[in-house]
Amino acid sequence: MDCPHASLLLLFHRPGRPSDLVPADAAALDAHLAACPACAGALAARTAQDAAVGAAMNAVPVPVDLSDRLKSNLASQLRWAWRRTAVKFALAASLLVAAYGAFVAYTRPVLDLAALADHQDRLWQAPGLTAADWLTEHRLTDALPEAFDLRLATFAGRRDLQGVPTLALRLDANGRQTAWVYFLRPADHNLREIATGQYTSNVAVRVYRDLPGGWTVVVAYTGNHFNAFLRGPGSDA
């Protein structure tokens, strides 16, 4: 390596600092400096100059409280950031609730009174047939635990049972005798503790478990004659 080449490489040579020279060039430069007093002297002078300027460059008094102020600002910034986040979430939640409300308001079904009247009319004209159709439609025919007289049916549909819309059939027999037949799923209610029995002086309950389709049927009825809701001998309904 000659002196002009070494001068060029010295531009990249920074004693004690990160170097941008590749290891091979650095080694060659070190070898040249060890053998060339002129280049070594130039480097020494330049390094000393740089050290003097570097020392002056660093001679900046830093405020003693700067660190504390920065940390205090950070805490304040984090508090504000938390508040801003909370406000954003509250705003987003409000918008979601409003959107859901609007969705419900605009998509709720229109009450079809004609269909309602038609259903009631069919049930009145042929209660047994209508109830049988309803049972078939909901695949409940096999789950019916007794031979109920479906001609007594006055309601077939969903009824709110302690907060759960539940498939139910109402039978009305002579003498204000009423039976509600509920078709229950284990997922909708906890059915483990329920049992057949006379629960009030007027109402008795029968429980039928493990019916086809996994149904549990509960029949709550008034009156003393459960047979009043069943088909009589020779009945075809």
Place this chain on the structure above:
Amino acid sequence: MAAAIDAHALIDAHYRSLYRYAYRLGGSAADADDLVQETFGKALPRLATLREPAHAKAWLFRILRNAYLHRVRDEKRNRCVPGENLDGYAAPEPAPPPAVDPATLQAALDDLDETFRTPLILFYFEDFSYREIADQMDLPIGTVMSRLARAKNYLRAKLSPGNETDGLPAR
């Protein structure tokens, strides 16, 4: 996977060097204070985006420089030495270095255009390689080397005895 970076540890590790950098860039203690506050104010909310903790220092220096440039963007710096006029300062012969007065140094830096001042500051008081300085300034390393050489010659000339009253070079 990058380790989590504690904000307080980040402040403790870098606030001094950032303050010195800001001071040398702007030449004012008040501005340096503001710039450091602004730098951490911008950096800390984005700390999660810093994947590599080892790059925190370069990241903070870049934020500070951008903040500084934003401040002076519209400011007319009539007293700056344009880059083309720096060529008049030849490299002095190696000589025993005189003690450098920090205030004189700052005055010389203040007269220098930012594009020359920044690499000079980074070169002299922080352990940035030429490559890192080039990355900081989004410049090719050759450009950084060239600017550094010209700025150092200028600085040596300004700091040489007998040059304290030198006027600015003709533009």
